[in-house]
Amino acid sequence: MEKAKAFLDKLTEEEHERVSRLPFKNDFKFYEDFALLGMHVDLVKPGLVSCSFKVPPRLTDGNGNLASGAIANLVDEVGAAVIYVEGLPMNVSVDMSMSYLSTAKLHDELEITSRLLGRKGGYSGTLVLIKNKTTGEVIAEGRHSLFGKPASKM
Numbered sequence: 001m002e003k004a005k006a007f008l009d010k011l012t013e014e015e016h017e018r019v020s021r022l023p024f025k026n027d028f029k030f031y032e033d034f035a036l037l038g039m040h041v042d043l044v045k046p047g048l049v050s051c052s053f054k055v056p057p058r059l060t061d062g063n064g065n066l067a068s069g070a071i072a073n074l075v076d077e078v079g080a081a082v083i084y085v086e087g088l089p090m091n092v093s094v095d096m097s098m099s100y101l102s103t104a105k106l107h108d109e110l111e112i113t114s115r116l117l118g119r120k121g122g123y124s125g126t127l128v129l130i131k132n133k134t135t136g137e138v139i140a141e142g143r144h145s146l147f148g149k150p151a152s153k154m
Contacts, residue, residue: 034058035073039112047116049082052133055108066104066139071130072096074112075142079126082114083146091124091148098142102132109133122147 043050059070075096083091104110111133117125128142 035070036077047082049078049114051078051112053110053112055104055106055110057106060106064106066108068100071100071140072098072142074130075128075140075144078112078114079128079142079144080146082116082126083119083124088149091146093144094123094147095145096142098140100140101138104132104139110139122149124148
């Protein structure tokens with residue numbers, strides 16, 4: 001952390017101005033705001049979350065495809081959203097696995113669906129499916145395991 005602070009102290013005035021224009025809101029973590037900006041929640045039911053997302057330039061690789069790391073991030077975020085319980089601490093990821101089946105291009109509209117596979121105590125499993133909304137083609141499938149404090153039965 002000290003190295004990062006020291007680096008930021010050495011920015012030129014122009015560099016400092018560019019950093020200050022990064023999309024950051026005080027009520028969100030920078031990372032989540034950057035990665036999920038533009039996502040629309042379409043449906044929320046117990047055990048199911050469905051979102052739509054247009055692939056932005058900031059999440060593409062050098063070939064104009066949605067980056068594999070961005071796909072992993074979507075599995076992480078939307079997979080965690082399906083098990084979120086108001087008032088409890090956020091769960092932590094225990095394990096994630098992704099199957100990359102196709103590519104999504106810049107500006108493709110995606111449908112991201114997360115389903116709860118099961119819950120035992122504080123352990124939950126989710127399945128996240130990322131599809132091209134126009135063609136129906138599956139881009140990726142992810143399984144996400146999380147652990148957190150179980151809800152009280154009282």
